[in-house]
Amino acid sequence: MSKSKRVKNSISTAKRIVQAAEALILESGTTGFSMKKLADRADVSLATPYNHFNSKVKILREILKDNLKQIENCYELQKPDEPIKRVIWMAYVGVRFQTDNSRLMRPVVLDVYGVASGESLDQIQSSIAKIWAVAIGNNFPADLQSQGLTPDKLGDQLGHLFRGVTILWALGDFENNKYMEQVMRGIELMLRGVCAPALYEEIHQAITYFLNSKNLPLTVAKRQSLQFEGQQLFILRNITL
Numbered sequence: 001m002s003k004s005k006r007v008k009n010s011i012s013t014a015k016r017i018v019q020a021a022e023a024l025i026l027e028s029g030t031t032g033f034s035m036k037k038l039a040d041r042a043d044v045s046l047a048t049p050y051n052h053f054n055s056k057v058k059i060l061r062e063i064l065k066d067n068l069k070q071i072e073n074c075y076e077l078q079k080p081d082e083p084i085k086r087v088i089w090m091a092y093v094g095v096r097f098q099t100d101n102s103r104l105m106r107p108v109v110l111d112v113y114g115v116a117s118g119e120s121l122d123q124i125q126s127s128i129a130k131i132w133a134v135a136i137g138n139n140f141p142a143d144l145q146s147q148g149l150t151p152d153k154l155g156d157q158l159g160h161l162f163r164g165v166t167i168l169w170a171l172g173d174f175e176n177n178k179y180m181e182q183v184m185r186g187i188e189l190m191l192r193g194v195c196a197p198a199l200y201e202e203i204h205q206a207i208t209y210f211l212n213s214k215n216l217p218l219t220v221a222k223r224q225s226l227q228f229e230g231q232q233l234f235i236l237r238n239i240t241l
Helices: 003-010 013-028 035-042 047-053 056-078 083-100 102-115 118-136 151-171 176-194 197-211
Strands: 219-228 231-240
Touching: 013 035, 013 047, 013 056, 013 102, 035 047, 035 056, 047 056, 056 083, 056 102, 056 118, 056 219, 083 102, 083 118, 083 151, 083 176, 083 197, 102 151, 118 151, 151 176, 176 197
Parallel strands: none
Antiparallel strands: 219 231
């Protein structure tokens, strides 16, 4: 087997299909590519994307899932010690991942949420709520438990907030700076609604800090593409943006 063939086979077919879809979206700024064009780009038969994903929207959901996983990984690499700052840091990382990759994520968000319903929408919301529950953790102010507001329940509410604002951003209702502000102010109001008044100033100061820090470095596992004997490859690197 040739070296290029071995390298090609080391990347799963499903992953190559997803990466090919990302490349086509980045080139055109839309999700309007045909499945034939996708198959050609991934160097697979026309039937293969359908065999792995059944439809284009499921491929787009896979891109969104990968985005959420990268957000969670970046959060874990740099999460603050303080519980409130952890939640706000998750918001900051989440917005930055959308805006830093807006040419890819805007059309993906629009298509995924535009057709999602029922069980598929519940699965997406569950994934979003999960990363917020991770940020909240078990060390959040104890008075939340007395209100019956568990990390999972608060994570679900924060997830709905983030999803709603993200959809408006994807629709073009506001640009990147306003997107960050809308998410942060929503987080501030939600935290003030569940935390003791003694924490209000800490919440406000943390929100203000992140709003004024538009380009904090993010350490991420980022795919870097390169050509190897005519085959485009993607390599994971831990880098700081």
